[in-house]
Each structure stands twice: as structure tokens, then as C-alpha cells.
Amino acid sequence: MSGLGSSLSHSSSESQIMSLGTVTLPPLVNGRAWTIWLTMGMTSLMSSELSPLDMTTGGGSSFSSTSSILTPLPPVGSLYMDLLVMTALNFISILHTKTELAYRDINVCRGHWLSKRLRGLDPYEVMVKAQLAALLEVSAHPKPGNIHRFRDRWGKRFEHFIAGAVALGPPVREAFTRGLKAWSRGQLSLIGLGRLVRIAVEHQLKAHSGGNTHLGVIMLFIPIAASAPAWINSPSPSIIERALVEVLRATTPKDSVELLKAVRKLKPSGLGKPPKGLPDASKSCRTDLSMYELLKASSKWDGVARELVEGLPVTLSVGLPSLLKTYEETGDVNTAVVQCFLEILSRAPDTLIARNVGLALKPNSTIDEAVQAGMAEASWVSEKAREALALGGMLTSKGRRFIEKLDLELESRGPSYNPGTTADITASSIFVALLMGRRLI
Incomplete structure (x- = not known):
């Protein structure tokens, strides 16, 4: 204690601060007054729904300026601190270390608590929602x-x-966390979407032995999570699209290099040869194109890429309305998900079917040529989906019987007829x- 006291005794200015790890604390003052202040503040923190974690916004800010729930600072006085004050300071220091504490990803944006800004949504909740979405999709039948x-x-x-649905959760959580920081600082290029996609793919490969199960889902979920801090309070389609x-x-x-590495690791079916001027992930992961430019070029033949660069048009104008409407009418999540699937399939011919069928017909063609060759079969499947909806x-029982027969018919035609x-x-x-806060189960 004498060392700490002597190190501060040369200045009693209120502007003096003590940095503790990533935490910036106000000047140390009268020990017992600090004891009361810290105890009251910590009690307020622990009794609230907020989290005191990661309170800095890059440059650092003091508790007195960022926290509205701590009591005012005690008056400047003696610099001696008793044991309880040191214990409290150490406890706060531990909370601020970058460890796997339960809520380490709760962040502050420009001095405001994330839980206040984002309707109580924290990164762990985003992770759970991503996992639940992937689980509900694959579980729905037929x-x-x-x-x-x-x-x-x-x-x-x-x-x-x-297994793949569970494995994609942590990278999606990280995408939301990094997106939150990037939006607050105006540095969206630092999110690292490509790296997060690659990490999610690696998690998937470690989780099971079934190969590629979620590449398209990962490519959609990571950017959605990274953009969510900008629209979660006002989730209108136009705002979601722009964000x-x-x-x-x-x-x-x-980001493109990382994305190509992810594709190379998975070796997804029906990849084919890219058109001239685009990188071939099976041979090289080098490119001068941004991830957006790469996706935009791919959007001519890939439905997921088109969905991304155009701001989720099918998700927001077809899938989401159908899902919510059917769930409101039936209260059955399985019915709502399958109906949503059929609505999407009926309006947007599946590019994976087109690509796989086209490559079977023309094995040496480029991807865009293969999709063009297989689009007739993809359109036939879309027509069947329209018949089911009709x-x-x-x-209806008649509609369900038709869907079950279509399920068996597509299976009999082989893996090329999987509307992935x-x-x-x-x-x-x-x-x-x-x-958006909708409950489906």
C-alpha cells in the first residue's frame, strides 16, 4: 500500500487517472469514501440487467463519464486505501480482462450501454438465435x-x-460483436467478414464428418449478424437492406481471400469452373477483388451471392412475410417453415439445382454456363412448388400429400435435385x- 500511495502522492489533481488493464479509473481519493462509492456502484451493477464489461470505446473513458448507474465520486482527500478498496479495484480489473467470462462480449457504443441501445440483445442471444434458425430450418419436414x-x-x-447448426454459433456471435464496434467507430472494413466465414467453416468441419452442410447459411448469417447493430431497433426491410x-x-x-480459403476447405458440390477473370478456389485463393465485388460477379449464377449483394430481397419480400403470416395463422413452426420454403422455391428457381444439373449435362462448362444449362430443370421444380401451394x-391435407410425393420424387432423381x-x-x-424479436416456438 505504501508503494501505491507514494506513487500517487506527487499529484492530487482531479484530472489524474490510474489505468488498470483496459480500464481507466478516476483519481484515487479518500479510502473509506472510495469504499462506499465502489461498493454502491458494484451493487448497482450486479442488481441491474446491464453489464459493466468492456466499458472502453477504443480511447478509454472513465467510470464517471460512461456509467449512469454509479454514484457520484467522493471528494478528493487522503490517498490511503484500505483492503476493501483494493479488493474492489481488483475485482473490477478482473471483470475487464479479455477472458471467457459469461458476458465478456457486452460492449458499449459511444458511452451508452449496448443493452439499452439494442433492446437488451447481447451477442450470446444473437448466437442462440442463429443456431435456432439453422436448427428449425433443417428440422422442418417435409x-x-x-x-x-x-x-x-x-x-x-x-x-x-x-452439429453444423450448433457449430456456426460462436462465429456469428463474433460477427455481431465486431459489427457493433465497427458501426460505432465508422470502420466497417475492420469487421473481417471473410475471416469469420472461414472460421465458421472450420468449426463446422470439426463438428461433424458430413462435409459441407452450411456454407450458404454461414455466408448469409455472418453479414446479417454484422449488420444487425445498425437496424435491430428499427428492423424495416429498407433499413436492413441498406445496412x-x-x-x-x-x-x-x-475478405475475398479468406472466403476462397473457406470454399477450398469445403470443396462444395457443384462448384465447377469460374468464368474468366474470377479466381478458382480449387487452384488459388489470390484475388484483387473485394468480397462484395466477388459476390456481385457470382450473383449471376449463385442465389446466395445475389441475395447478399442485393440486400436480402427474397428473404425480406418472400420468405419473412410467408413465415410470419403462416405462423400467425397456425401457431405451428414446422408448418410455417415448410410453407416459407415452398414460397421461396416457387418464386426463385434454385441455382444449386441448376448448377448441379447443368454440370451433369456439361461437365466441362463454367459455372455460369452450367446454371444456364440446368435452369430448365430448376424451373420445373419451382413449378411443382407452385402446384403444391395452389x-x-x-x-391442407391435399397440399401435404402433394408435398410428400414431391419430396420422394426429387429424392429419386438424385442429389442434383436438392434445393439447397x-x-x-x-x-x-x-x-x-x-x-426482430419474433417468437416462433
Whole structure:
């Protein structure tokens, strides 16, 4: 204690501060007054729904300026501190270290508590919503041509998708956390979308042995989570669209390199050869294109890429309204998810089906040529989805029987007839609904 006291005795200015790790504390003053102040402040923190963690915004700010729940500072006086004060300071210091504490990702934006700014939504809640969205999508049945809870197909099991849905949670949480900081500082390019996609893919590969199960979902969920701090309080379609596109436009060639590394690790089916001028992930991960530019070029033949660069048009105008409307009418999440899937499939021919069928017809073609060659079959599947909806879809017994027959028919045609892009956009529709605060179960 004498060392601490002597080190501060040369100045009694109120502007003097003591830095403790990443925490910036106000001047040390009368010990017993500080004891009372800290005890009251900590009690307020612990009894509230807020979190005192990670209170700095880059440059650092004192408790007195950022926290509205601590009591006013005691008057300047003796610099001696008793044991309780030191214990309290050490406790606060521990809370501020970058450890895996329960709520370490609760952040402050420009001096305001995240939980006040974002309707109580914290990164862990975003993680759970992402996992739940992926789980609800794969569990819904019967989604024609997809793997679901009653149908394992083509070497992949339902359990592979369950494991993959859980594994994508932490990277989505990190995307939200980094997005929050980036939006507050106006530095969206520092989010690192490509790196987060790669990390999510690596988590997926460690979680199960089923290969690629969630690449499209990951590519949708990571940018959605990173953009969410900008729209979560006012989740209108136009605001969501603008925020998502702004996040993507801020990406760099480094993000593209990381994305290509992720694709290379997974070796997803139906990848094919890229058109001239675009990088081939099977050979090289180098490119001068930003991730946005790479996705924009790919959007001509890839439904997930198009969904991203255009600001989630199918998610927001087709999937989300159908999901919410059906759930409000039935109260059944399985019915709502399958109906949402059919609505998306009926209006947007599945590019994964088109690509896979096209590559089977023309093995040496580029991706865009393959999609063009297979689009007739993808359109046929969309027509079948429209027939199912015309019969009532999941809302009538006749519609359900038609859907079950279509499910078996697509399976009989082989893995090329798996509407995987439709499943990905169904998952993004569920994720956005959950982020908006809608309860589906």
C-alpha cells in the first residue's frame, strides 16, 4: 500500500487517472469514501440487467463519464486505501480482462450501454438465435428434396446438420460483436467478414464428418449478424437492406481471400469452373477483388451471392412475410417453415439445382454456363412448388400429400435435385425473424 500511495502522492489533481488493464479509473481519493462509492456502484451493477464489461470505446473513458448507474465520486482527500478498496479495484480489473467470462462480449457504443441501445440483445442471444434458425430450418419436414428430420440422403445425415447448426454459433456471435464496434467507430472494413466465414467453416468441419452442410447459411448469417447493430431497433426491410449492403461494400480483397480459403476447405458440390477473370478456389485463393465485388460477379449464377449483394430481397419480400403470416395463422413452426420454403422455391428457381444439373449435362462448362444449362430443370421444380401451394401447401391435407410425393420424387432423381439455396434463404428468413424479436416456438 505504501508503494501505491507514494506513487500517487506527487499529484492530487482531479484530472489524474490510474489505468488498470483496459480500464481507466478516476483519481484515487479518500479510502473509506472510495469504499462506499465502489461498493454502491458494484451493487448497482450486479442488481441491474446491464453489464459493466468492456466499458472502453477504443480511447478509454472513465467510470464517471460512461456509467449512469454509479454514484457520484467522493471528494478528493487522503490517498490511503484500505483492503476493501483494493479488493474492489481488483475485482473490477478482473471483470475487464479479455477472458471467457459469461458476458465478456457486452460492449458499449459511444458511452451508452449496448443493452439499452439494442433492446437488451447481447451477442450470446444473437448466437442462440442463429443456431435456432439453422436448427428449425433443417428440422422442418417435409421440405421437398432436402435432408430433414425424417430423411437422410446422399451420404449426409440429419445429425450432421444438427452439429453444423450448433457449430456456426460462436462465429456469428463474433460477427455481431465486431459489427457493433465497427458501426460505432465508422470502420466497417475492420469487421473481417471473410475471416469469420472461414472460421465458421472450420468449426463446422470439426463438428461433424458430413462435409459441407452450411456454407450458404454461414455466408448469409455472418453479414446479417454484422449488420444487425445498425437496424435491430428499427428492423424495416429498407433499413436492413441498406445496412447489409453497406457492410458488404466495406469488404476488402483480404475478405475475398479468406472466403476462397473457406470454399477450398469445403470443396462444395457443384462448384465447377469460374468464368474468366474470377479466381478458382480449387487452384488459388489470390484475388484483387473485394468480397462484395466477388459476390456481385457470382450473383449471376449463385442465389446466395445475389441475395447478399442485393440486400436480402427474397428473404425480406418472400420468405419473412410467408413465415410470419403462416405462423400467425397456425401457431405451428414446422408448418410455417415448410410453407416459407415452398414460397421461396416457387418464386426463385434454385441455382444449386441448376448448377448441379447443368454440370451433369456439361461437365466441362463454367459455372455460369452450367446454371444456364440446368435452369430448365430448376424451373420445373419451382413449378411443382407452385402446384403444391395452389393446393394449399402445408395448410391442407391435399397440399401435404402433394408435398410428400414431391419430396420422394426429387429424392429419386438424385442429389442434383436438392434445393439447397432455397434452404439457405429459408434459414436467413428465420434468422431475421428471430433477430426482430419474433417468437416462433
